[in-house]
Amino acid sequence: xxxxxxxxxxxxxxxxxxxxxxxxxxxxxxxxxxxxxxxxxxxxxxxxxxxxxxxxxxxxxxxxxxxxxxxxxxxxxxxxxxxxxxxxxxxxxxxxxxxxxxxxxxxxxxxxxxxxxxxxxxxxxxxxxxxxxxxxxxxxxxxxxxxxxxxxxxxxxxxxxxxxxxxxxxxxxxxxxxxxxxxxxxxxxxxxxxxxxxxxxxxxxxxxxxxxxxxxxxxxxxxxxxxxxxxxxxxxxxxxxxxxxxxxxxxxxxxxxxxxxxxxxxxxxxxxxxxxxxxxxxxxxxxxxxxxxxxxxxxxxxxxxxxxxxxxxxxxxxxxxxxxxxxxxxxxxxxxxxxxxxxxxxxxxxxxxxxxxxxxxx
Amino acid sequence: xxxxxxxxxxxxxxxxxxxxxxxxxxxxxxxxxxxxxxxxxxxxxxxxxxxxxxxxxxxxxxxxxxxxxxxxxxxxxxxxxxxxxxxxxxxxxxxxxxxxxxxxxxxxxxxxxxxxxxxxxxxxxxxxxxxxxxxxxxxxxxxxxxxxxxxxxxxxxxxxxxxxxxxxxxxxxxxxxxxxxxxxxxxxxxxxxxxxxxxxxxxxxxxxxxxxxxxxxxxxxxxxxxxxxxxxxxxxxxxxxxxxxxxxxxxxxxxxxxxxxxxxxxxxxxxxxxxxxxxxxxxxxxxxxxxxxxxxxxxxxxxxxxxxxxxxxxxxxxxxxxxxxxxxxxxxxxxxxxxxxxxxxxxxxxxxxxxxxxxxxxxxxxxxxxxxxxxxxxxxxxxxxxxxxxxxxxxxxxxxxxxxxxxxxxxxxxxxxxxxxxxxxxxxxxxxxxxxxxxxxxxxxxxxxxxxxxxxxxxxxxxxxxxxxxxxxxxxxxxxxxxxxxxxxxxxxxxxxxxxxxxxxxxxxxxxxxxxxxxxxxxxxxxxxxxxxxxxxxxxxxxxxxxxxxxxxxxxxxxxxxxxxxxxxxxxxxxxxxxx
Numbered sequence: 001x002x003x004x005x006x007x008x009x010x011x012x013x014x015x016x017x018x019x020x021x022x023x024x025x026x027x028x029x030x031x032x033x034x035x036x037x038x039x040x041x042x043x044x045x046x047x048x049x050x051x052x053x054x055x056x057x058x059x060x061x062x063x064x065x066x067x068x069x070x071x072x073x074x075x076x077x078x079x080x081x082x083x084x085x086x087x088x089x090x091x092x093x094x095x096x097x098x099x100x101x102x103x104x105x106x107x108x109x110x111x112x113x114x115x116x117x118x119x120x121x122x123x124x125x126x127x128x129x130x131x132x133x134x135x136x137x138x139x140x141x142x143x144x145x146x147x148x149x150x151x152x153x154x155x156x157x158x159x160x161x162x163x164x165x166x167x168x169x170x171x172x173x174x175x176x177x178x179x180x181x182x183x184x185x186x187x188x189x190x191x192x193x194x195x196x197x198x199x200x201x202x203x204x205x206x207x208x209x210x211x212x213x214x215x216x217x218x219x220x221x222x223x224x225x226x227x228x229x230x231x232x233x234x235x236x237x238x239x240x241x242x243x244x245x246x247x248x249x250x251x252x253x254x255x256x257x258x259x260x261x262x263x264x265x266x267x268x269x270x271x272x273x274x275x276x277x278x279x280x281x282x283x284x285x286x287x288x289x290x291x292x293x294x295x296x297x298x299x300x301x302x303x304x305x306x307x308x309x310x311x312x313x314x315x316x317x318x319x320x321x322x323x324x325x326x327x328x329x330x331x332x333x334x335x336x337x338x339x340x341x342x343x344x345x346x347x348x349x350x351x352x353x354x355x356x357x358x359x360x361x362x
Numbered sequence: 363x364x365x366x367x368x369x370x371x372x373x374x375x376x377x378x379x380x381x382x383x384x385x386x387x388x389x390x391x392x393x394x395x396x397x398x399x400x401x402x403x404x405x406x407x408x409x410x411x412x413x414x415x416x417x418x419x420x421x422x423x424x425x426x427x428x429x430x431x432x433x434x435x436x437x438x439x440x441x442x443x444x445x446x447x448x449x450x451x452x453x454x455x456x457x458x459x460x461x462x463x464x465x466x467x468x469x470x471x472x473x474x475x476x477x478x479x480x481x482x483x484x485x486x487x488x489x490x491x492x493x494x495x496x497x498x499x500x501x502x503x504x505x506x507x508x509x510x511x512x513x514x515x516x517x518x519x520x521x522x523x524x525x526x527x528x529x530x531x532x533x534x535x536x537x538x539x540x541x542x543x544x545x546x547x548x549x550x551x552x553x554x555x556x557x558x559x560x561x562x563x564x565x566x567x568x569x570x571x572x573x574x575x576x577x578x579x580x581x582x583x584x585x586x587x588x589x590x591x592x593x594x595x596x597x598x599x600x601x602x603x604x605x606x607x608x609x610x611x612x613x614x615x616x617x618x619x620x621x622x623x624x625x626x627x628x629x630x631x632x633x634x635x636x637x638x639x640x641x642x643x644x645x646x647x648x649x650x651x652x653x654x655x656x657x658x659x660x661x662x663x664x665x666x667x668x669x670x671x672x673x674x675x676x677x678x679x680x681x682x683x684x685x686x687x688x689x690x691x692x693x694x695x696x697x698x699x700x701x702x703x704x705x706x707x708x709x710x711x712x713x714x715x716x717x718x719x720x721x722x723x724x725x726x727x728x729x730x731x732x733x734x735x736x737x738x739x740x741x742x743x744x745x746x747x748x749x750x751x752x753x754x755x756x757x758x759x760x761x762x763x764x765x766x767x768x769x770x771x772x773x774x775x776x777x778x779x780x781x782x783x784x785x786x787x788x789x790x791x792x793x794x795x796x797x798x799x800x801x802x803x804x805x806x807x808x809x810x811x812x813x814x815x816x817x818x819x820x821x822x823x824x825x826x827x828x829x830x831x832x833x834x835x836x837x838x839x840x841x842x843x844x845x846x847x848x849x850x851x852x853x854x855x856x857x858x859x860x861x862x863x864x865x866x867x868x869x870x871x872x873x874x875x876x877x878x879x880x881x882x883x884x885x886x887x888x889x890x891x892x893x894x895x896x897x898x899x900x901x902x903x904x905x906x907x908x909x910x911x912x913x914x915x916x917x918x919x920x921x922x923x924x925x926x927x928x929x930x931x932x933x934x935x936x937x938x939x940x941x942x
Contacts, residue, residue: 098837102722106834114834114841122848129851132861136847139867255725262840269844 001196003138004131004274005186005209009040010216011271012090013182015097015264016317017217018224018239020324025175027225028166033218035172036179039328040186040210046335047190048203053342055199059190060285066341075334076286079190082330083279086185087272088306089323091115092316094268097238100313102258112304115269120300122273123280124293127192130273137266144263145216149223151247156226181324182217184331186210191278237313240264276303407507409522409529413447416522420449423511430454438491438523449510450519456536460519488528491521500533512590535563542568545647547814553689557647562592562666568649569596569664573656577601583614585628589621593628596652596662603659603891609856610661610674625665625672632674634854639822641815642855644673644680651685659892675855677889679863679874681813682706687877695877702810703875709808710820713754714827714839716800717746722835738794747832749793753801754824756783761805780805862889 021029054062059079064072095115099108122130166172189206196202224239227246236242244257280299284292310316410416417433424431430452438446450460488503500518504510505528510520517535542564545557558565566580581595593614597607613632622628625645633642644660646652647669655673656662663672682702687695720739724732742749760783764776784798804824811817823846830838853860863874869887872878884900886892901913 103835103837111834111837114838118841118844118848121845125848125852128859129848132851132859132865133844133847135865136851136861254728258723258726258836262836265837265840266844266847273848 001131001189001192001202001205002209002212003134004192005044005189005206006212006216007134007138007267007271008185008188008274009182009210009213010220011264011267012086012093013185014217014220015238015240016093016320017179017182018221018233019236019317020178020321021175021221022225022230022233022239024167024178025172026166026230027161027163028172029175029225030161030218030222031164031166032172032175032179033182033214033221035176036181036183036217037211037214038176038183039180039332040183040214041207043184043187043331043335044203044205044207044210046332046339047187047193047206048200049339050190050335050342051193051196051199051202053339056194058194058281058285059338060282062338062342066338066345073286075338076282078330079334080279080282080286082327083188083275083282084303084306085323085327086188086275087279087303088309089316089319090268090272090275091119091303092307092310093320094265094272095307096313096316097241097261098265100237101241102261109308112307115272116300116304118269119273119276120296122270123277123296127195127274127277130270130277131192131195134267134270134274137263137270141263141267144260145219148244148247148260149219152223152227152243155246156223157229158226160226160229161222177328178321178324179214179217180328181331183210183214184328186213187331187334188275188278190335191281192274276300409505409507409510409527411525413445413522413524416447419507420511423507438521444487445524447522448519449514449522450534451514451517454515454517454537455519455534459534459536485527487523487526488530491523492530502531503528504531505529515590516592539564548646548648548651548685548812550684550686550689553685554648554650556649558649558652558664558669558671560667560669562594562664565649565664565669565671566594566596569653569656569662572649572653573598578656581611583611585614585617585619586622587618587620589623591622592666593622594662594664596656596664598656598659601657601659601892601894602661603893606659606675606856606890607661610663614663622665623667625663625668625670628663628665629672634856638849638853639819640678640850640853640860641681641813641819642676642853642860644676644813645670645815646673647671648685654685654688657897658886659890659894675858675890677855677858677860677862678816678850681816682811684812688880692877692879699877700875702812705807705810706816706820709804709811709817710824711827711839711843712804712807713750713800713824714831714842715836716797717750717828718831718835718839720746721832735794735796738796741791742794743791744793745832746797747828749797750801750828751825753784753787753793753797754804754828756787757801757805758821858889858891863887 017033018029021032025032050062054065057065060072060076062072063075066072067075091112095108095111099106099111103111122133186206186209189202189209193199193202196205220240220243224233224236224243227243228236228239232242233239241257241261244260245255248254248256276299280295281292283299284295287295289295310319410419413435420431420433432448432450432452434448436446436448438444448460492501492503504513504520510529510531513531514520517537518531519534521530521532523529539561540559542556542559544555548557556568558568569580570578575598577599579595579597579599583593583595584590585593595607595611595614610632614628617628617631619627619631629641629643629645630636635642644655646655652662652671652673660673660675663674665671682699684699684702687699690698719726720735724735727735739746739749744752757780760776760779764779767775780802784793784802787793788795788798808817808820811820823842827839827842830842832838834841850860859865863869866888873883873887881898881902883897885895886897888895901909901916904910904913
């Protein structure tokens, strides 16, 4: 759960996080990432409390139990919509990162289609398969990040991180609000909590994952600033990719950014597969379906189409900005609302398992 | 349209013709499979009253013209005179054993005791003879004809007695067989040279010789309606998880097939995902490896007639392990195993990586190397993908042909084929020298994988990765790898996740990707959920003062104190091992 949550937090966002935060907070953007992690910790704490109250239920069943069935379904629909947004924007960002510098002769729609084909396959196999592969690839990606830092140190200029306070306290706090949206994506873990063996450890697992994810974001931002400077970052489409472009492995691999991107692609795919799984299982619960699998193909088509709506990279980044501005509130409010409702009703969930759960259990 | 009409009308689908031969009606096929031929016996068929009828019945059952079916009349008692009929299969039963056990002892009346002839009846005469006349270790009295025939077809001999309701069946197995030889597929530089053979009893003996615990269980089973192949399910009681044992047994019980020529059949019948390219059950022809598996709580399957024993469950890591990893000292075992993993990845992706870089991402390479690749590719009329496919197919052809040929010729064929073909292909301008190097390195890397089917899976998956790389560059290669990884993530072997040992970083570094010293293996691998986790004491080398100190600190008092060999003093400090 730790790795899955960490990947959910950083896997698609860290390519462009510096571009979003540096113009707001300046050189202190990396500090904003750590401040933003507070929302992740809050969500983790609330999710942990919910998991203890409703150990064997997923989000929609929890909401239906706490409120009424129609309200619960409404909450399920908002959660599905939230996940769909992450899916569409996240996949679009990554497709652009692959398409613009490396595969300009290939249609981005085709790249999206391949992306979603893999996501569909992963969702079909289930969350356990995604989690296992996440564990493997997280090690690889973490090693790649360590390698990137190691290679970046000789060519970076640490003085570019000065002044440490950036553009001031208020801008840093504003940027941390944007960053908290990334941390808030750990709310997706609500869809997987019932798979945890130890429900009491849910808060710690999600919280740790969120902090690890935001630490990666902070690292990507800090290294980006040291390598490119604040001006360079505001000009770069994907600062993390630009950073990777500036390092070389001895005199053998001169431009290794495609290798790094290929590795990062793996975690991005796993994150989007997890989000896809969360949304499709929630949609199945809203529709009272015993099995989520019939929804996979229609939902994948819908998500592919939605991911094509922002046509240019400018439109894509505008959508990302919109998402970052408005969704932290949703991420924090959803578990808080459920918890308050449960406390008001004095509810404590039993072992009622939804149709999707039963299918998964088989 | 025809299919649609048939579906609408509800007509049954007509069976397809195979190679022009009209298929049998389903009923006939079912009858043919369900019985043991025209002479099949009903269950519990009794022994006929007279030897003539017995002879006639056996003739009906086994065909009168079979020269290897021996039915020999003899007088087994003279006062009163009692006739007997010895029945065995020549070639399966040892002539020496039959002569010694039956003919000499019965006909020459050696050691024939005095018996009260009047006390003999149809019901007890066989058991009397069994007790007094036939000096054999494994001997039984059977009254059911089909059981008798079944036993004789496994190499035993049967002695029918005139008028008796029962028959004496005794052990006489003695067919020609291959001796115990060095394993052909799992050779080691250091380690035992014994390998399983086709003889079930020899194989079980090899296992017993290594595992002398009374807890070793070898449950006998039979599979194959016609072949009636003997199978032994081996496990250590109190160590192997009973659920795993029950699952393996249940799956074998479900096998309903005609013949079972090899353990490979069992593997396909019982594995979780038969359509996956990855093997899910380990096989080995090394008794030492088999025993090591049993001691880790795995369940073994030995099939009569197959030198390959199975171990369940399997996982990806187990297919990259070689017994030699443990026989050599750990400073060599660890790096060699890590090298094998690296070789596995190389074998899978190297040609695809080359195609992706040369077609899509030339900017990655240093200018000199990029120019060298471009220059070498200049005279080649094909794109890199076709070039790679040509060489890969050629490599596979050489490999297959060298396997099928006799050993010395096969090796020569491999070398000559690879050298000549590569050189000729480069001279003819069909492939670039760099592609020859890439394919050669790939081939060498694939040879390092100790488990042959895993190597086959990697060879097979290399081709789709090549196509994906040629289509979408590194992105395509990564997409293919992710699909493979997701598939591996979903695979299980008897419910155990295929990637399980790799999921736990500590154990992965101890004995999966790396190999730590054997004295640190205090616990067994967890993936098979053995009932007894402890393999050995945590601190064994307590003669080492450093280890002894650690053991004392951990509350595990050492058995021996004082200096070690060669007068090593207490205050010299330990080597720091056994920390794990």
